Amino acid sequence: ARDVVVLSADLPFLTANTVRRLLTALRAAGTDGALLTDADGRDQPLVAAYRASALRRELTTLTTAHDGLTGLPLRRLTAGLHLTRVPDPVASFDCDTWDDIAAARARIREHGPVLDEWISAVKAELGIELDVDTGVLLDLARDAAHNVARPGAPLTTFLVGYAAAQAGGGPEAVAEAARKATALALAWPDEEASGAKPGDAEPGTDAG
Incomplete structure (x- = not known):
């Protein structure tokens, strides 16, 4: 060579x-x-x-x-x-001590790869096989936190997962439930200002 x-x-x-x-x-x-x-x-x-x-x-x-x-x-x-x-101060960072390893782990947590490891571990623990589009779910969590309230982020993603399971599961079901919830979250501030909430039944209609 x-x-x-x-x-x-x-x-x-x-x-x-x-x-x-x-x-x-x-x-x-x-x-x-x-x-x-x-x-x-x-x-x-x-x-x-x-x-x-x-x-x-x-x-x-x-x-x-x-x-x-x-x-x-x-x-x-x-x-x-x-x-x-x-x-290159980042790529040249080497782990010679336990403190170096702790610093590297902290940086990894900030930059995302740990999410892949965590999701794989959770799927294994729960015994499920599903390709998770983390970008879609993180965007949904952001929109819920920003437009509704911070606690709305984890609650919304939980409800999306539950709805996807009710619809038969799979990536398509997750994507569709996330799409609906995202639209709801984005519309929430305007609807709240007008006094009506997205999803409320129109007067004289059957909410069921």
């Missing part, structure tokens, strides 16, 4: 886009390697893309000079390389 990508296993925010950025920087600059730098500007040589030929050259030099590579720090290898630096 012409290029070698090195990635450590303690990078919770590393993405495929990060790897593409490193390879693009390496090829554009024509240097021996491209590596990330962290929030403090420190090099992260284990999040990098290197020219294979440059690595072989430096490894050969170090092996000859030290009669082997055992015990040598990585910085001895990278010191002989001409490197391009790519700042």
